[in-house]
Amino acid sequence: MELIRGIHNIRDQHHGCVLTIGNFDGVHLGHVEVIKGLLEDAKALNLPSTVMIFEPQPQEFFCKDQAPARLTRLRDKLALLAKLGVERVICVSFNRKFANFAAADFVQQVLIDKLGVKALTVGDDFRFGRGREGDFSLLQALGKGAGMAVKSTESFKKANARVSSTAIRTALKAGDLQLAKTMLGHDYAISGRVIHGWKKGRELGFPTANVALKRQVCPLNGVFAVQAVIAGRTYNGVANVGNKPTFNGTRALLEVHLFDFAQSIYGQFIEVKLKHKLRDEQKFNGLDELVQQIKHDAIAAKQFFTLATTAQSGSL
Incomplete structure (x- = not known):
């Protein structure tokens, strides 16, 4: 798996891909469903599967020690993504400059111009850009004219509950390691x-x-x-x-x-x-x-x- 550290390291050879974006903290079974959609698009379009993640995670940048507990450090996250078959990971440095990136500019300058994304898979609660102004509707509207298909993966459910990093943190805090394992798919x-x-x-x-x-x-x-x-x-x-x-x-x-x-x-x-x-x-x-x-x-x-x-x- 290729690791691209920072948007500034995206090269011409990285243009043309399918992409998903998120924290992927824990790489739990909900994330696995998103990756499955990504891999399906990659195979259909014969393009490399690419995941964009952030270091630090956005809430860690904004909230510091009040941020939610992290489930997975970067090294482990990369190993889990590689095990799922992801071909490329772009690790974006989440700093003040990036936090102030207007949503529309991010889509045009990074997703379309730099990466040439042909298919974008995101979770149903995905928000992005300055002040979290970007959402699924904006992605669809901007992607339509650039040949970028955008689809949302509905929240994956296990035991009639939404699988999320928040739910896993709650289980861990309560000492319920078995429930956490059920949602993570691993210990x-x-x-x-x-x-x-x-x-x-x-x-x-x-x-x-x-x-x-x-x-x-x-x-x-x-x-x-x-x-x-x-x-x-x-x-x-x-x-x-x-x-x-x-x-x-x-x-x-x-x-x-x-x-x-x-x-x-x-x-x-x-x-x-x-x-x-x-x-x-x-x-x-x-x-x-x-x-x-x-x-x-x-x-x-x-x-x-x-x-x-x-x-x-x-x-x-």
């Missing part, structure tokens, strides 16, 4: 490179792999039974997502303790799939109380995986 996961931490886990007998949560807001916190993927291998473990209140921490962090694991993985990329929530994060009255709770958490996580394995074996 909710956090990934990144393992960094050096305070080494407190090692001192307490529970060494952890730490990943900084480089997002303005995290969609959940607490202690979870997890599966971590490192260099293609999967390990069971228990993880805390939060700011370590017992140590008066202020930085959001993912701390993963892997069972029967003794390797040094600093600097390596790790994907942590959250399988089951055990409890909320809490502040303890000293290290002894914390250690006892960690032991209980590890036992609970192992029991979860034992029961999951038994249930899976029984269904075969």
Whole structure:
């Protein structure tokens, strides 16, 4: 998959494509339906399938730390889009200049003149341009004279509910990982490179792999039974997502303790799939109380995986 970083990097060879535009946060099953429409148009017109996304996401730019929690960081989003078969992604830098782009100018200068879009697929609630002045009707009107077909994909529904990033955030905040998975189409996961931490886990007998949560807001916190993927291998473990209140921490962090694991993985990329929530994060009255709770958490996580394995074996 080709990644084009910024509108200024669109070249002549990128003229002529089918396109969809959006945040695609989480790349959930609703997004999958939009991508399906995109791929169908690409095949029918023999043109490359192209997705336009934004960094930061618009609400992150306007609302800063009041923006909704992000489900997927850029690297993971690109990997999921590539897995779906998207050929090109244009990652637009969402800044003040872009935010002030008049909707009609964006359509003419970028979609028509630069990209030569022949088919545009957008969600039914798509809005764009300065002050969100652009909508589906404007796209249709401007596209008609330029040979750009515009279609809207109706909101995909799962279990009689609209699949959306907002609904997934709500499920995650409530600790309902199964509902989130149903809407995402895959386990909710956090990934990144393992960094050096305070080494407190090692001192307490529970060494952890730490990943900084480089997002303005995290969609959940607490202690979870997890599966971590490192260099293609999967390990069971228990993880805390939060700011370590017992140590008066202020930085959001993912701390993963892997069972029967003794390797040094600093600097390596790790994907942590959250399988089951055990409890909320809490502040303890000293290290002894914390250690006892960690032991209980590890036992609970192992029991979860034992029961999951038994249930899976029984269904075969």
